[in-house]
Amino acid sequence: MELKRAAEGEKGFEKVFAFLRERLLAGSLKPGDRLISERELATLLGVSRPIVREALRALTVLGIVEIRDRIGTVVTQPDVSVLNDFFTFALAQQADMLDDVMQARVAIECQAIRLACERANIADFERLQRALAKIGETIDEADAGGMADFEFHRAIVVASHSETLMVLHGSLAGLLTHSHRSRRELVQAFPSMKTYLIDDHRRIFDAIIARDPERADATLRKHFAIGDEYRRRAVVGDIDRTSASG
Amino acid sequence: MELKRAAEGEKGFEKVFAFLRERLLAGSLKPGDRLISERELATLLGVSRPIVREALRALTVLGIVEIRDRIGTVVTQPDVSVLNDFFTFALAQQADMLDDVMQARVAIECQAIRLACERANIADFERLQRALAKIGETIDEADAGGMADFEFHRAIVVASHSETLMVLHGSLAGLLTHSHRSRRELVQAFPSMKTYLIDDHRRIFDAIIARDPERADATLRKHFAIGDEYRRRAVVGDIDRTSASG
DNA sequence: GGTCTGATCTTGGTCAGACCAGTAGGCTAA
DNA sequence: TTAGCCTACTGGTCTGACCAAGATCAGACC
Numbered sequence: 126m127e128l129k130r131a132a133e134g135e136k137g138f139e140k141v142f143a144f145l146r147e148r149l150l151a152g153s154l155k156p157g158d159r160l161i162s163e164r165e166l167a168t169l170l171g172v173s174r175p176i177v178r179e180a181l182r183a184l185t186v187l188g189i190v191e192i193r194d195r196i197g198t199v200v201t202q203p204d205v206s207v208l209n210d211f212f213t214f215a216l217a218q219q220a221d222m223l224d225d226v227m228q229a230r231v232a233i234e235c236q237a238i239r240l241a242c243e244r245a246n247i248a249d250f251e252r253l254q255r256a257l258a259k260i261g262e263t264i265d266e267a268d269a270g271g272m273a274d275f276e277f278h279r280a281i282v283v284a285s286h287s288e289t290l291m292v293l294h295g296s297l298a299g300l301l302t303h304s305h306r307s308r309r310e311l312v313q314a315f316p317s318m319k320t321y322l323i324d325d326h327r328r329i330f331d332a333i334i335a336r337d338p339e340r341a342d343a344t345l346r347k348h349f350a351i352g353d354e355y356r357r358r359a360v361v362g363d364i365d366r367t368s369a370s371g
Numbered sequence: 372m373e374l375k376r377a378a379e380g381e382k383g384f385e386k387v388f389a390f391l392r393e394r395l396l397a398g399s400l401k402p403g404d405r406l407i408s409e410r411e412l413a414t415l416l417g418v419s420r421p422i423v424r425e426a427l428r429a430l431t432v433l434g435i436v437e438i439r440d441r442i443g444t445v446v447t448q449p450d451v452s453v454l455n456d457f458f459t460f461a462l463a464q465q466a467d468m469l470d471d472v473m474q475a476r477v478a479i480e481c482q483a484i485r486l487a488c489e490r491a492n493i494a495d496f497e498r499l500q501r502a503l504a505k506i507g508e509t510i511d512e513a514d515a516g517g518m519a520d521f522e523f524h525r526a527i528v529v530a531s532h533s534e535t536l537m538v539l540h541g542s543l544a545g546l547l548t549h550s551h552r553s554r555r556e557l558v559q560a561f562p563s564m565k566t567y568l569i570d571d572h573r574r575i576f577d578a579i580i581a582r583d584p585e586r587a588d589a590t591l592r593k594h595f596a597i598g599d600e601y602r603r604r605a606v607v608g609d610i611d612r613t614s615a616s617g
Numbered sequence: 618g619g620t621c622t623g624a625t626c627t628t629g630g631t632c633a634g635a636c637c638a639g640t641a642g643g644c645t646a647a
Numbered sequence: 648t649t650a651g652c653c654t655a656c657t658g659g660t661c662t663g664a665c666c667a668a669g670a671t672c673a674g675a676c677c
Contacts, residue, residue, distance in 0.1 A: 138428070146460070149460055149463065150459065150460070150463045152464070155464065156464060175421035175424070178421065178425060179421075179424055179425055179428045182384070182425045182428055182429050183428050183429065183431070183432045185429075186429045186432055186433055187432055187456055187457050187460060188457065188461075189457075189460045189461075202464075203457075203460060203461035203464060210433055211434065211435075211449070211453060211454070213396070214392075214395060214396070214433060214435045214449055215434075215450075222449075222534075222535075225533050225534055225535045225536075226535045228482060228486060228531070228533045228535060228536055229479070229482070229535045229536055229539055231482055232478045232479050232481065232482030232536065232539075233475070233478050235478065235481070235482065236474055236475070236477055236478030236481065237478070240474060285474075287471050287474045288471055289462060289471045289472045289474060289475040290471075290475055290478065292458075292461055292462065293458075293478075293539065296454070296457070296458070296461075
């Protein structure tokens with residue numbers, strides 16, 4: 126049935142979106158490629174231009190393509206920054222999602238550190254070393270400290286040389302920054318956290334240098350656990366009883 | 372007279388998007404609320420309806436609102452599943468990345484199995500049990516066997532009760548179905564794989580039942596490693612020397 | 618011959634008005 | 648009162664048009 130429903134049974138928007146998704150997933154549309162013009166796309170798929178624009182706009186907010194005024198629409202390198210939009214909205218109402226996303230972060234980093242132990246090269250070590258040093262230097266600054274912390278963890282993922290892990294980790298970064306920030310703010314209140322932060326990252330670094338995946342994973346996992354513990358105790362005002370860091 | 376010059380100076384789409392974002396972040400638009408009609412929104416902001424639709428479509432792909440045909444646009448509860456689109460696109464553009472994507476899958480599942488050890492309930496156990504049984508039943512069938520294999524691993528992630536991990540795993544799964552298939556095809560050629568497949572999954576299941584995260588993680592990790600080993604040896608035609616499974 | 622300039626084509630950005638198809642709610646008729 | 652219809656409203660879409668500015672290339676100028 127349905128006379129106007131073109132070849133596929135999808136609605137206008139879905140049709141265009143599906144058409145583009147197909148090409149994008151199949152690889153016939155790669156980053157850097159320029160799409161055909163909106164008008165052509167419209168006539169090609171038998172829909173109106175506003176519909177095409179809806180689909181392109183959808184892909185834009187997904188960070189898949191970029192609409193350049195008077196130039197055309199080009200496929201972009203997947204850019205995780207768009208996810209900030211989503212996170213911003215989502216966090217505005219559903220703050221409990223943070224813990225859940227943190228699980229994914231732990232997953233990514235623990236796998237990354239294992240790979241890093243196998244694959245890390247001199248450049249990776251140096252990056253980790255720099256980040257480690259920075260953590261020490263900025264231990265008293267909330268903002269810079271959080272940044273240094275993030276850079277260290279990011280360096281771990283980079284050292285894994287796994288593009289996929291980097292993409293996923295980058296995606297979660299939006300949430301992590303919040304987390305890192307608030308964690309750092311605890312430092313001001315609880316001096317014992319300084320030791321935890323510096324020593325823990327040092328141990329993690331050492332494990333990578335030693336190329337010991339099991340130890341690295343375990344150390345990193347413990348690092349996260351202790352961080353959780355700190356935050357939990359901070360809520361109830363009880364801190365400085367975290368002895369089991371070794 | 373600068374007719375189309377927007378009051379705020381933003382382009383049409385940005386204006387509408389910003390307008391809605393404001394209300395959403397401020398909380399004056401909460402999940403469940405219904406937006407005013409597209410027409411009203413258009414006249415209210417001094418833009419055309421197609422522009423309003425672009426903005427609404429953008430919010431739709433971000434999972435913030437839902438456009439209901441002939442009903443209206445309502446604010447939805449944010450959920451991470453919208454990231455599925457993004458990840459699918461983003462990961463698809465790394466063509467040779469199958470092995471790399473596998474790393475992410477290992478990451479997700481190993482974290483999931485740890486959480487599963489803590490959080491799994493009876494229903495989860497039952498689902499795992501069913502999947503385990505199915506693996507045994509379909510050990511000689513490539514297609515059904517691959518499906519059963521996937522279901523078991525999926526059940527692990529579901530048992531983690533982490534929405535984020537489920538979403539990520541779901542995204543990766545699509546890219547790895549091929550992998551499952553080809554692995555299963557090895558079974559026909561190398562009988563020793565039957566034992567590996569059945570016993571390994573059994574051990575994984577047992578570890579979850581025992582609620583032992585470390586053992587579960589290690590067992591699952593070994594499971595993946597052995598699978599890799601099989602495939603590697605299959606390439607060079609040398610198989611059935613995989614003694615180092617214990 | 619080579620370079621600069623400008624008209625023209627093309628592209629995205631937007632608008633206005635229109636029609637369709639269901640949905641919801643009020644109104645009418647039984 | 649109640650069943651059923653009618654209409655206003657909603658999203659879904661199309662058509663055709665105009666604008667502004669980058670891209671292109673012919674023709675003028677050096």
